[in-house]
Amino acid sequence: MPVFRPRTRVEILRSMAARVVARSALARLEDNSAVRHILAAAANELAEVYFQLARLRQLFSIDTATGSDLDLRAAEIQPGSISRRAAGYASGDVVFSRVTTVGTVTIPAGTIVAAEDAEGLIRYRTTVSGSITPGNTLSGAVGVVALDAGVRGNVASDEIRRFVTRVAGVTGVTNGTAFDNGADRESDRDFRARLKAYVRSLARGTVAACEGFARNVRLADGRRVLFARIVESATPAGYAELYIDDGTGSVDEYSSGYLTTPDVVLASAVGGETRVFTTERPVRDDGSFVLSVNAVPLVRNTDYYLNAATGQVDLVVALSASDVVRAEYRYFIGLIQQTQKVIDGDPDDRISYPGVRPVGVIVYVRAPAAIFQSVEAAIAVANGFDVDDVSAECVRVIQSYINTLDIGAHVIGAEIIERAMGVPGMANFRFLALSGSIPPVADGLILPYQVARIAAASITLT
Numbered sequence: 356m357p358v359f360r361p362r363t364r365v366e367i368l369r370s371m372a373a374r375v376v377a378r379s380a381l382a383r384l385e386d387n388s389a390v391r392h393i394l395a396a397a398a399n400e401l402a403e404v405y406f407q408l409a410r411l412r413q414l415f416s417i418d419t420a421t422g423s424d425l426d427l428r429a430a431e432i433q434p435g436s437i438s439r440r441a442a443g444y445a446s447g448d449v450v451f452s453r454v455t456t457v458g459t460v461t462i463p464a465g466t467i468v469a470a471e472d473a474e475g476l477i478r479y480r481t482t483v484s485g486s487i488t489p490g491n492t493l494s495g496a497v498g499v500v501a502l503d504a505g506v507r508g509n510v511a512s513d514e515i516r517r518f519v520t521r522v523a524g525v526t527g528v529t530n531g532t533a534f535d536n537g538a539d540r541e542s543d544r545d546f547r548a549r550l551k552a553y554v555r556s557l558a559r560g561t562v563a564a565c566e567g568f569a570r571n572v573r574l575a576d577g578r579r580v581l582f583a584r585i586v587e588s589a590t591p592a593g594y595a596e597l598y599i600d601d602g603t604g605s606v607d608e609y610s611s612g613y614l615t616t617p618d619v620v621l622a623s624a625v626g627g628e629t630r631v632f633t634t635e636r637p638v639r640d641d642g643s644f645v646l647s648v649n650a651v652p653l654v655r656n657t658d659y660y661l662n663a664a665t666g667q668v669d670l671v672v673a674l675s676a677s678d679v680v681r682a683e684y685r686y687f688i689g690l691i692q693q694t695q696k697v698i699d700g701d702p703d704d705r706i707s708y709p710g711v712r713p714v715g716v717i718v719y720v721r722a723p724a725a726i727f728q729s730v731e732a733a734i735a736v737a738n739g740f741d742v743d744d745v746s747a748e749c750v751r752v753i754q755s756y757i758n759t760l761d762i763g764a765h766v767i768g769a770e771i772i773e774r775a776m777g778v779p780g781m782a783n784f785r786f787l788a789l790s791g792s793i794p795p796v797a798d799g800l801i802l803p804y805q806v807a808r809i810a811a812a813s814i815t816l817t
Contacts (some may be wrong), residue, residue: 361405366397372427417550421543429550429615433492437571439546439554444577445508447603449479449498449515452527453487460487460524462497467519470510477510478519488523497594498605500576501537504776508537511751512811533754536581536602557674560713561743568711568806569599569720572694580690584723586803593715596804598762599694604808609639609642609721610690617647617681620668626676629669636666637695646682648674664719665671665699687720701717723762723806728799729813730771731787740780749777750814754773757809766790766799766807 371394372384384391413423417432420688426439442761451462462485468477480500485497515530528626541549549570556567562585569583580599600606613635620631638644640663646653653670654661660669666686686774687695692749698718712718730753736745752774757766775784786796801807 357673360407361409362402364398364402367401367405368395371398372586385402390492395618401767405706411649413571417547422611425546429546432550433557437550439669440541440549440573441537442504442540442672443536443538444504444812445479445506445510446498446500446578446601447530447532447534448538448605448687449499449528449530451485451487451494451522451525452529452619453492453525454571455524458492458524458730459489460494460522462494462522462525463485465520467502467523468515469517469519470511470514470530471517472796476517476519477508478543479487479508479515482499496531496605502549502552502579504537504577506537507540509534511622511747512754518608530810531812533751533758535755535758555768557797559711560716564711565595565597565718568697569694570698571598572690574690574693578690580694581808582692582805585718595720597620597694597698597718597720598723598804598806599690599720600723600762600806601690602759604692604723604725604758605807607687608691609685610635610686611643612684612701614643614683620682621678621680624674624676624680626674626678628674631680632669633666633668633682633684633686634663635686637692638663638666638704639687640719641685642683644682646680648678648680650679662717664717691720691722720805722805723804726799726801726805726807727813728757728766728807729815730789730791730809732775733787733816734775734781734812734816735783735798737780737782745778745780746816748779749775749784749816750811752778753814754811757807760801760807762806763801763803764807765801768798787815 364420369786372391375381375390375394375553403631415428417425417428420428429437429439440707449468453460455525464479464481466481467478469478471477479499480502485494487494511533512531513529515528515662520640552563552751553565553571556564558564563583565582569580573579581602585595586598587595612620618634618733620633621628625810629795640661643662644655644658646655646668655661658671670681686692696708698711698720701708714752734746734749736742751817753771756770760766766789768786771789772784775781786794789796790799799807
């Protein structure tokens with residue numbers, strides 16, 4: 356089949372003029388002749404048609420389509436399944452403080468705090484409630500999310516220091532670590548790469564499928580899975596672990612409500628039941644799970660077996676009529692819960708959540724173990740540059756590098772040096788220690804179920 360090649364206006368005009376001369380008594384066409392002008396006008400129109408045809412071919416390729424055209428191609432490839440990511444909301448933890456240590460101060464969910472830049476306030480909303488307990492001046496870590504999406508919500512540590520919503524008894528707030536997970540609207544290049552990866556993952560039940568579907572999980576508040584990695588047992592065990600992270604190293608969110616008020620798994624048995632399901636799932640399998648029948652605790656792996664991912668409980672001995680089954684447990688919420696739902700599917704909504712994992716294999720969605728790093732280095736600053744400004748920017752780029760590493764990615768000392776030396780005004784950067792290793796500095800080796808992260812306070816520059 357001939358290859359389509361667009362023709363230029365000059366080529367078209369030359370061909371048309373040659374045809375006219377060949378089919379008439381004319382020897383040549385003068386440049387200012389009426390026939391020449393008519394042919395030139397027609398050649399211009401035909402060249403435009405060639406141009407539009409060439410552009411049309413590009414628009415129908417995901418390798419060359421851009422902008423809204425690329426969005427349309429994605430919608431045609433997988434209708435309703437994948438779309439360009441909107442701008443993401445930066446999130447992280449803040450700590451509230453007070454002067455006194457008397458009484459309990461409650462910080463309500465929805466409290467607005469802010470950082471400030473040249474454009475004004477960057478506002479963040481607390482996603483959970485927090486408190487400062489008696490005898491303490493500091494609260495625990497309280498999660499916040501930016502009110503506006505985009506990279507503007509990414510701030511360095513100790514930048515969130517202002518209150519928009521006042522809380523009685525609270526005098527201060529700060530973020531101990533930088534926020535790096537805010538993102539602008541997904542670029543054509545990133546969306547194109549993710550679209551191709553998604554199509555490759557459609558053979559469900561594969562490692563690529565589980566990781567690919569996990570990376571498309573997003574919550575209503577803007578938090579989303581940025582990193583996902585499957586880790587399988589060295590021996591055939593019938594299960595795999597899917598570790599996910601949103602860039603903060605703190606997706607291990609769970610509710611403990613059923614520890615204080617047990618979950619009534621079955622209010623009154625008909626008799627003969629050998630399988631029940633917890634109300635909430637996935638269960639946080641941390642040793643807190645207790646199953647009881649008629650208030651008598653059962654022994655796990657003797658009296659019953661638990662699938663923590665789906666909340667399924669298989670009983671060894673069938674229930675009798677009127678038996679009451681209760682369970683005490685913690686269960687995951689947030690990104691882990693939503694990702695588990697995507698992986699397992701929803702029996703009540705197979706259209707929206709058909710599931711990814713193969714039959715007979717359990718996939719546990721887990722949070723990776725955050726391995727916090729420390730950096731000590733001696734720096735030299737070029738003449739004319741402020742030492743504090745250079746140091747602050749160096750801390751920022753080191754945090755940005757380490758806090759955006761994928762699950763299982765090693766911390767490479769040479770990468771830190773390269774980024775530090777790229778800071779304007781940096782004359783020299785000499786390692787003193789990286790996470791305890793002294794010169795010659797050893798790279799930080801991270802296991803497949805771990806993720807490296809670092810706080811600004813753990814970076815010492817002298």
